[in-house]
Amino acid sequence: MTLSVALRHRFAGFTLDVDFQAQAGVTALFGRSGSGKTSVINAVAGLLRPDAGRITLDGRDLANSETGRFLPPHRRGLGYVFQDSRLFPHLSVRQNLLYGRWFARHADRIIFDDVVALLGIGDLLDRRPGALSGGEKQRVAIGRALLSRPRMLLMDEPLAALDDARKSEILPYLERLRDQTRIPILYVSHAMSEVARLATTLVILQDGKVMRAGPLGQLMSDPETAGHLGAEQAGSVLSARVEAHDDDGLTRLSTPLGQLLVPQVSAAPGHLLRLRIHAQDVMLSLTAPQGISALNVLPATVRTVMPGTGPDVLVQLSVGQDHLLARVTARSATALALNPGRPVFAIVKSVAVTRRD
CATH class of the missing domain: 3.40.50.300 (P-loop containing nucleotide triphosphate hydrolases)
Incomplete structure (x- = not known):
């Protein structure tokens, strides 16, 4: 209709x-x-x-x-x-x-x-x-x-x-x-x-x-x-499936980006849901980070870079079968040479994803 x-x-x-x-x-x-x-x-x-x-x-x-x-x-x-x-x-x-x-x-x-x-x-x-x-x-x-x-x-x-x-x-x-x-x-x-x-x-x-x-x-x-x-509303919305609930209070989700760990979701394994990841909660690295607390590290490729409303830029990433949006400072974008085609690692803190997301 x-x-x-x-x-x-x-x-x-x-x-x-x-x-x-x-x-x-x-x-x-x-x-x-x-x-x-x-x-x-x-x-x-x-x-x-x-x-x-x-x-x-x-x-x-x-x-x-x-x-x-x-x-x-x-x-x-x-x-x-x-x-x-x-x-x-x-x-x-x-x-x-x-x-x-x-x-x-x-x-x-x-x-x-x-x-x-x-x-x-x-x-x-x-x-x-x-x-x-x-x-x-x-x-x-x-x-x-x-x-x-x-x-x-x-x-x-x-x-x-x-x-x-x-x-x-x-x-x-x-x-x-x-x-x-x-x-x-x-x-x-x-x-x-x-x-x-x-x-x-x-x-x-x-x-x-x-x-x-x-x-x-x-x-x-x-x-x-x-x-x-x-800027605060910018982010990505993904489809996700609950894979399992771990004993430490985290839930494993299967998404087009790959597996993500988030605070426990009140849904049974196999349940389909949506996941919202705010652009300001995504960090970028040129090398695979080690010795950090963040649990979600995703290999990605820079697709587009667009100036934001202040001293920031919005970076669209190709990750897995979907896209992810990151918001970083223009200074960081310059230091990392974030140009289209650049391979990077996207880092998403588990606790950044709240129940509202």
Whole structure:
């Protein structure tokens, strides 16, 4: 399923002018506050009528300024999860969920039970929203949207109002939603930790325009993307498989870069996950280091070197079957003669990879 968005809309002192496509999986709209993320998702939902442009879902026009077509929200077949859950306070969780199912063209008991199991809300069905935590409310809101049988799910900063503990609670459910359903998701966030964990496609917005768009892994390891994310957010996102848990509290991961040791992961051997390595946590050496505390030493080759925003440079490395991004000072890059083709060793401290990564 493909969503195509090409629109232009003028606000007071701000013009939204975007053009991108969202494929299957999770497409994340990422950018700072005021970049136009919510305006885009509202246009897709039918809550904003753009001045010009066209929005199509699987070739069907949701909005087209040339033909004058503009489907109202209830005819678009989309589910919307807002930053606040917007549950009906006078209804139980079960009744809130059934309200979403009322909109479905084909509703049945099996789908209801599947959604309840997927989101782990079976014990909440008889409660009212006032008795739920923030994370529980959001899971119910997602369930209500799913039970409307949407062709696509829209999520606007669904975790922004939650503390870190509640975010950690709900993120695994969002991963299950991505992996176990075929419903494409358009996900708005300004938190790169969420985007790196959930997205398959990344669209970076700045001042109402698309700066970069493409597969998440490819963009995250591209030095040109770092300028739009900020130096502290720059890094690489890798697929990984849990190999084993060692007795000293470390977990061995199999990645396209090779084996990596990280602090123990709460997942069984064989489990697939994502790993984020920040560019600032990667050191470089011309020779295989000895007598150091870092456990992850990876043979690599310099691919590109790009000046950063200060006295630093971003170095894209070819490692194994993938790429890794390193952030070092320009002085170090000069001293090491870091030019394309240069063989180096990339060093990643195990403890630099946190649970959030």
